[in-house]
Amino acid sequence: MEDVLATTDGIIDVHGADQEALVEILREVNEVSGHLSREQMQRIASRLSLPLSKVYSVASFYSLISLEPLGKHVVRFCQDAPCHVVGGQQVWEALEHELGIPFGATSLDGEWSLLTTSCIGACAVGPVMMVDSDIHGNLDPQKVREIIARYRGEERSGGIV
Amino acid sequence: MAYRAHVIISGDPQQAQPVTVALLDEIGLLGLSNEIEVLAATDLTVATPSIEAIVYPDGVHYRDLTPDNARLVATEHLLKGRPVQNLMVQEQAVEPLDEPSTKEVRVVLRNVGVINPESIDDYIAQDGYAALGKVLTEMTPDGVLAELKTSALRGRGGAGFPAWMKWTFARNAPGDQKYVVCNGDEGDPGAFMNRRVLEGDPHSVLEGMAIAAYVIGATQGYLYVRAEYPIAIRTLRVAIEQAREYGLLGKDIFGTGFCFDLEVRMGAGAFVCGEETALMESVQGNRGQPRTRPPFPATSGLWGKPTNINNVETYANVPQILLNGGAWFAAMGTEKSKGTKTFAIAGKVKRTGLIEVPLGITVREIVYDVGGGVLNDKAFKAVQTGGPLGGCIPEKHLDMPVDYESLASVGSAMGSGGFIVMDEETCMVDMARFFMEFAQEESCGKCVPCRVGTRKMLDILEAICAGKGKPGDIEALETLGRSVKIGSLCGLGQGAPNPVLSMIENFREEYEAHIYDKRCPAKVCRALIEYKIDPETCIGCTRCARNCPVNAITGIARQPHVIDPEICIRCGICAQVCPVNAVSVE
Numbered sequence: 001m002e003d004v005l006a007t008t009d010g011i012i013d014v015h016g017a018d019q020e021a022l023v024e025i026l027r028e029v030n031e032v033s034g035h036l037s038r039e040q041m042q043r044i045a046s047r048l049s050l051p052l053s054k055v056y057s058v059a060s061f062y063s064l065i066s067l068e069p070l071g072k073h074v075v076r077f078c079q080d081a082p083c084h085v086v087g088g089q090q091v092w093e094a095l096e097h098e099l100g101i102p103f104g105a106t107s108l109d110g111e112w113s114l115l116t117t118s119c120i121g122a123c124a125v126g127p128v129m130m131v132d133s134d135i136h137g138n139l140d141p142q143k144v145r146e147i148i149a150r151y152r153g154e155e156r157s158g159g160i161v
Numbered sequence: 162m163a164y165r166a167h168v169i170i171s172g173d174p175q176q177a178q179p180v181t182v183a184l185l186d187e188i189g190l191l192g193l194s195n196e197i198e199v200l201a202a203t204d205l206t207v208a209t210p211s212i213e214a215i216v217y218p219d220g221v222h223y224r225d226l227t228p229d230n231a232r233l234v235a236t237e238h239l240l241k242g243r244p245v246q247n248l249m250v251q252e253q254a255v256e257p258l259d260e261p262s263t264k265e266v267r268v269v270l271r272n273v274g275v276i277n278p279e280s281i282d283d284y285i286a287q288d289g290y291a292a293l294g295k296v297l298t299e300m301t302p303d304g305v306l307a308e309l310k311t312s313a314l315r316g317r318g319g320a321g322f323p324a325w326m327k328w329t330f331a332r333n334a335p336g337d338q339k340y341v342v343c344n345g346d347e348g349d350p351g352a353f354m355n356r357r358v359l360e361g362d363p364h365s366v367l368e369g370m371a372i373a374a375y376v377i378g379a380t381q382g383y384l385y386v387r388a389e390y391p392i393a394i395r396t397l398r399v400a401i402e403q404a405r406e407y408g409l410l411g412k413d414i415f416g417t418g419f420c421f422d423l424e425v426r427m428g429a430g431a432f433v434c435g436e437e438t439a440l441m442e443s444v445q446g447n448r449g450q451p452r453t454r455p456p457f458p459a460t461s462g463l464w465g466k467p468t469n470i471n472n473v474e475t476y477a478n479v480p481q482i483l484l485n486g487g488a489w490f491a492a493m494g495t496e497k498s499k500g501t502k503t504f505a506i507a508g509k510v511k512r513t514g515l516i517e518v519p520l521g522i523t524v525r526e527i528v529y530d531v532g533g534g535v536l537n538d539k540a541f542k543a544v545q546t547g548g549p550l551g552g553c554i555p556e557k558h559l560d561m562p563v564d565y566e567s568l569a570s571v572g573s574a575m576g577s578g579g580f581i582v583m584d585e586e587t588c589m590v591d592m593a594r595f596f597m598e599f600a601q602e603e604s605c606g607k608c609v610p611c612r613v614g615t616r617k618m619l620d621i622l623e624a625i626c627a628g629k630g631k632p633g634d635i636e637a638l639e640t641l642g643r644s645v646k647i648g649s650l651c652g653l654g655q656g657a658p659n660p661v662l663s664m665i666e667n668f669r670e671e672y673e674a675h676i677y678d679k680r681c682p683a684k685v686c687r688a689l690i691e692y693k694i695d696p697e698t699c700i701g702c703t704r705c706a707r708n709c710p711v712n713a714i715t716g717i718a719r720q721p722h723v724i725d726p727e728i729c730i731r732c733g734i735c736a737q738v739c740p741v742n743a744v745s746v747e
Contacts, residue, residue, distance in 0.1 A: 022446035027388060027429045061448040061605075064388055064430030080350030081545065082507035082581050084595055093732050097710045118432055118603075120389045121353030122175055123505060124513035125211075134228075135176050138211075141734055 035066040076117035083126035094141035165196040172212035183228035187235035273361030281403040284364040292480035311487025313499040318472035321565040330459035331377040334467035339379040342470040345386035346435040349548030351579035354503035355473035359393035363400035369476030387428040432603035451651035494520035498564035510582040525559040539584040547576030550656025552663030572663035588685035589668040594622035600657035611654030614645035628688035630676035696721035698743035705735035
């Protein structure tokens with residue numbers, strides 16, 4: 001806990017304890033810790049001299065800031081029209097089926113989170129998804145299975161797959 | 162240092178980056194860093210939308226590169242000298258396409274893919290910062306405004322407000338501190354023009370902003386870029402640093418006493434932040450909710466100070482206009498819409514990607530000449546412009562010129578430049594539902610017409626797609642749509658009903674088929690279709706049964722298979738895996 005709060009303090013120091021920097025601070029803390037905990041929000045509120053409710057209201061507004069812990073791998077599927085027109089629905093279902101969780105959920109073993117993202121501007125190669133920070137394009141159900149298998153395989157390397 | 166070989170990687174930078182990183186890493190591991198140079202080329206001709214690389218001097222051309230097979234290329238080809246055959250471009254494998262259209266004119270994109278975006282020297286060699294120099298040393302702010310007025314440049318963010326008027330309002334607004342803001346929160350699905358400008362020619366935007374600052378009397382600027390564009394943000398930060406080093410940003414620019422500096426601000430994932438007042442709230446560290454207008458940003462923007470806000474493409478046009486003259490710019494386009502416009506073509510079209518064309522070009526020319534026609538030569542149905550807040554252009558308007566007024570006259574909008582082509586297999590009810598779902602999700606919730614109205618419209622559309630539409634639904638959508646348009650606070654709510662209204666206007670019969678005949682003519686809506694296996698064609702290979710996620714298919718090997726419609730979830734995987742096309746949709 002102390003570590004997490006120290007990291008939070010470090011990020012606040014970089015941006016300055018200003019209300020102006022609130023969005024940047026929240027996004028960066030979220031990026032480093034995977035999500036924003038109540039303790040972190042409390043620390044940010046006291047350092048920036050803001051009520052906790054204000055910090056919570058801003059944090060809960062933006063989709064890239066998560067108030068819940070996410071899985072080890074985060075899949076973000078583009079749910080926008082250009083990807084939908086070229087077969088996004090099938091890919092969407094293949095993802096739910098392959099990971100065994102509905103959209104918006106995190107698997108019980110904490111391995112996977114399945115989220116949607118707004119357009120990531122890679123529409124020419126749709127349907128598109130991001131797995132962690134990698135972008136995968138030209139998807140179809142078959143390719144989704146292969147890609148997911150690859151991420152699973154990495155963790156089991158050395159073992160019998 | 163002389164290199165033994167060069168690898169040029171081309172493709173979309175966001176996709177190419179992990180490949181480049183993997184390749185450089187492997188080259189380093191193999192100890193070849195001093196022998197092989199890796200160069201990036203942001204190729205714009207996206208005939209084959211994959212990451213490609215050419216290895217010189219051999220001239221071997223690879224395609225479909227992933228981080229893994231880039232490592233393979235490094236060990237096999239670069240170390241052992243054995244080109245990887247199965248990754249090489251096979252002549253016959255590449256779909257033959259015509260030469261890129263000559264109907265394109267590049268003003269905003271002129272440097273993208275041509276110069277190294279991380280080198281200010283490259284930009285200066287292309288007359289970069291010459292316009293800023295000219296403005297600061299030879300022109301008065303009023304002289305700049307006059308030139309902009311001659312050019313008739315209109316805002317490229319979608320609304321098309323004349324840039325010179327916006328600048329004049331901010332110039333005339335009283336205030337000791339003024340700001341210049343660039344809207345780089347390009348959130349329209351299917352629009353990625355600004356991303357490529359920021360990634361490929363960042364200095365053109367900085368220069369345009371500095372000129373605006375000089376005209377309105379601002380000393381500080383903010384570039385708001387969405388967090389989904391990490392490479393654009395990195396490139397911009399490098400560009401700002403270089404411009405400061407060269408004295409083109411900061412204090413006493415060109416020795417004229419003019420001071421201007423810039424900061425990049427990142428979004429955190431909210432579509433509504435593309436709305437100018439919501440964007441300013443976000444820059445100030447608040448929830449990105451729009452403000453009531455008036456007052457407009459020109460008099461009360463960031464921290465209540467006079468602020469000029471334009472989008473990336475608008476600013477990128479400015480240096481060119483001042484170098485070549487407003488008349489040069491006004492010679493392109495139509496009477497009321499001058500210059501060029503960038504579009505991102507996506508959807509069911511052969512050549513997807515980024516284009517820049519003179520305004521006034523027809524829809525047909527964009528789809529068929531520049532885009533190469535509809536994918537798989539299917540029948541054209543419509544084009545969606547203006548993203549989720551725009552509308553569709555049906556076949557009967559194919560020869561309509563693309564300009565602000567013409568698009569608005571058919572219920573669509575210029576928007577920022579999304580251009581999604583739809584073919585006969587696209588269901589217009591499903592599309593409308595889709596866009597409404599987007600608007601509903603992105604509604605910030607501040608005003609009731611948008612928050613509740615989009616929800617109600619979505620409910621009706623979902624019911625129609627689920628086969629539960631009832632008489633009166635179409636009329637209810639029209640009434641609701643008009644109310645949401647009139648009553649909403651910002652552009653999001655005012656535009657959200659547009660896709661539905663324009664699709665009803667142009668494709669009413671499709672809506673009626675869903676409601677009255679319980680039939681989806683494009684065979685998309687799940688509740689209204691059924692998958693069937695033709696017993697004559699089926700060879701009993703069992704592939705469909707093995708791939709069915711819900712075990713709805715039964716049959717014995719080498720005997721015709723059957724789908725149970727009660728279990729089937731209409732995912733379409735069976736049709737995709739069938740080797741003899743025995744699966745059909747009814």
